[in-house]
Amino acid sequence: MIGVLILRDLRRGFTGAAWLPVAFFLLVATLVPFAVGPDAPLLARIGSGVLWVAALTAALLPIDRLIEPDRADGVLDQLLLHGVAEESVAFAKVVAHWLSFGPLLIVAAIAASALLAMDGQSLARTELALAIGTPGLAALAVAVAALTAGLPRAGSLAGLLLLPLAVPLLIFGAANALPLEAAVSLLLTAGAPFVAGAAIRAART
């Protein structure tokens, strides 16, 4: 059933606006050279940090579509009646969410690195850090989406919740401290399904 759920969420992600977070990511990367001026050495120095901030904000975009539609439509209730635990639902959503934005983001980072005058070596390091960090980011997004599902102004609240929690990912990712980055990402990925599962249960009225 988890496989079926992942496929369903992927289909919904890609028939919906899967390109939106990536477009947003590229847009932020485009704005920075305009904001700081065409100073190639400066851009190259801040490039990896910019990519991380862009990735973080891009991951926020689809957050209100992750859990809330399924909660409001009774899909989460029916899944429980079909014997799928909330944690399994959340795990499937983490996997599907990462698959629908992680790989695209990693490809888009190649284009963004050109805009930021980054050299091949620092691009490769950033790509590796993004590959390690984005699963943690996806897990965090699902957990926050579950915590805020059904609340008024859930979108802005989700941003306030997610961004501080993503700071460790950002620090270790931008500093290229890959073992620490991997540890944080693993912790988030492993913990998020339980947080999201409990939140889904608590939201049931």
Add this chain to the structure above:
Amino acid sequence: MTLLRFEQVTLRRGGRTLFEGLDLALGAGECLRVSGPNGSGKSSLIRLAAGLLRAETGQVERSRLALADDHVALDRELPLRRALGFWGGAGDAMAAFGIAHLADVPVRLLSSGQIKRATLARVAGSGAPLWLLDEPLNALDTDAAERLSVAIGRHLSLGGAVLAASHQPLPGDWPVVELGA
């Protein structure tokens, strides 16, 4: 064989006691209608029976069940057959509820009555012995109500059980449990 049993169940929601010390049992071939004014806890009782709510005190035992409430729980962009297929498909039940000709129509284009028929077909096609129906007559026309009562009759004769919450009488002979406001 008992398919659903409430023992001294108390349900409190938002600081208000909806019912207290409720006992009920549904065996094979039995049906029961939960009645009562708006806000008396009919839907909550159904959700409690489904295991979606927890009882404050008391025990609820349930067998495998299927639930039709006012949530659609069908992917709106998919054709009806595929949307129902996600839940295991409704097969013959689509014809029984008169929606077989809508199989290739996206769910978002269906009327509320057609969607209600689809959620009932999902329950009928689920193979679960216990059906929980919350306001099953909402949005149904007389033809669909007739089809529902045929489907319920067949389910009961096959040893199933049906618990329905409805403020209006359902076609056929239903024992009633009345909840106070």
